[in-house]
Amino acid sequence: KAKNFFSCTSKMAELFAKYTCTNCQEDIPGIRVHCVVCxxxxxxxxxFSAGAEIGQHRNDHAYQFMDSGILSIYRGKGGWSAREELHLLDAIEQYGFGNWEDISKHIETRTAEEAKDEYVTRFLQGTVGRHTWAPAIDQRPQLTDHTSDDTGPLSQLLIQKLPPMDCSNEEATALGYMPNRDDFEREYDPTAEQLVSTLSLSPDDEDVDMLLKLAQVDIYTRRLRERARRKRVVRDYQLVANFFRGNAKRARMSRDQREFRERLRTFSQFYTSMEFERLINSLERERGLRIRLSELNRYRWNGLQRMDECVHFEQHAAAAQHRNTGPYGHGRTLACIIGPNGQSMPGCIRQILTGQPKQRRLMRDKQGILGVVQLADSKKKRKRRPKLKFHRPKAHAPHRRPGLLRRLIQQQKLLG
Incomplete structure (x- = not known):
């Protein structure tokens, strides 16, 4: 193999070498006559045609016609010479496929379009290409990528894994977003490259100069991280699409939900869009559970232990709307009650209270209507244990006394 390599190399050197006539000392640009004896x-x-003789050379010596690459290998008008073909292959090996401008400068006698057409026609789609590329592809070794994926803050994989922007071309143009490049016309912090644009290493640099340059590179890296982070947030939260369609989504939310999300929007930069939605839903669920827990504590404090008792309790509380129902005297009610499995039970009144109500004592008058009399702290002579509203035995509970329940229902109808 080494012998064949050096043989091919010597032939290439002979092809590109310049020859001069031994007799007239002029350059020989084309075909020359080589003496076999001398x-x-x-x-x-x-x-040669004049029969020149010089030195030991005689015109009857054996000779050979030699071509230095001026003849065309392929037939046709305007065909390339062998020298030009070799220049073409050498330029493609040196500059790479596709860099036709530099390839044409290397050939010196052909344009970029001619170089491209010649290579594609002869060496890719022609006879040479059909007999060389197929075996080469079959014998090509299979390469395995053993490098690990870059998961750092500047990795492109963090952006490539995100869903594409959901916006039309008109919307993207209005905001200066280029969907094909997945980039904006104006980068965030466009002056970051000025820190390192003038940096250069010199053998005369001292340690202080080197540390200063490293500090500038570190600052530049941090600014690039911030740029990549902002791109990730824009892509993950679909800010381009939400800029045009965000109001429609917010209109479906209640006022409390909008205010709650507005307070937590600052923390969205530390989460992905899915993680932030799960956080919001979890916090809203927690708030609902706290309200539900407060209601259950209120039922428990009033002596209720079953959910069916809560229904009658709310009916009784609705019949006495004129009395205070909380420690602050508010009587805010909602038109539903939450069941044991989290479902809404219509037809009842739910009162959301915080804290325990003041001490009250329930009394029944002669007509059986319940009233509330608040004990005055100034008139109390001794501290008594407060009685619960529905303390056992629950003889006064409407569901235990059908007659009382009928009277309460009639009274509610009269009150309208």
Whole structure:
């Protein structure tokens, strides 16, 4: 193999070498006559036809016609010479496929379009390409990528895994967003590159100069991280699409939900969009559970232990709307009650209270209507244990006394 390699190399050197006529000392641009008997003896066609003899050379010596690459390998008008074909292959190996401008400058006699057409026609789609590329592809070794994915703050994988922007071309143009490049016309912090644009290493740099340059590179890296982080947030939260369609989504939310999300919007930069939605839903669920827990504590404090008792309790509380129902005297009610499994039970009144109510004592008058009399702290002579509203035995509970329940229902109808 080494012998064949050096043989090919010597032939290439002979092809590109310049020859001069031994007799007239003129350059031989095309075909030359090589003397087989004399060593290193070349004649041009003019001297050979004149029968020139010089030194030990005689015109009856054996000779060979030699071509230095001026003849065309492929037939046709405007065909390339062998020298131009070799220049083309050498330029493609040096500059790479597709860099036709530099390839044409290397050939010197052909344009970029001619170089591209010649290579594609002859060496890719032609006879040479059909007989060389197929075996080369079959014998090509299979390469395995053993490098790990870059998961750092500047990794492109963090953005590529995110869903594409959901916006039309008109919306993207209005905001300066380029969907094909997944980038904006104006980068965040566009002056970040000025820190390192003038940096250069010199062998005369001292340690202080080197540390200063490293500090500038570190600052530049941090600014690039911030740029990549903002791109990730824009892509993850679909800010371009939400800029046009965000109001419709907010209109479906209640006022409390909008205010709650507005207070937590600052923390969205530390979460992905899915994680932030789960956080919001979890906090809203927690708030609902706290309200439900306060209601259950209120029922428990009033001596209720079953959910069916809560229904009658709320009916009784609705019949006495004129009395205070909380420690602050508010009587805010809602038109539903939450069941044991979290479902809403219509037809009842739910009162949301915080804290325990003041001490009250329930009394029944002669007509059986319940009233509330608040004990005055100034008139109390001794501290008594407060009685619960529905303390056992629950003889006064409407569901235990059908007659009382009928009277309460009639009274509610009269009150309207």
């Amino acid at each position: 060593a290193d003896f070349e004649l041009c066609l003019a001297c």
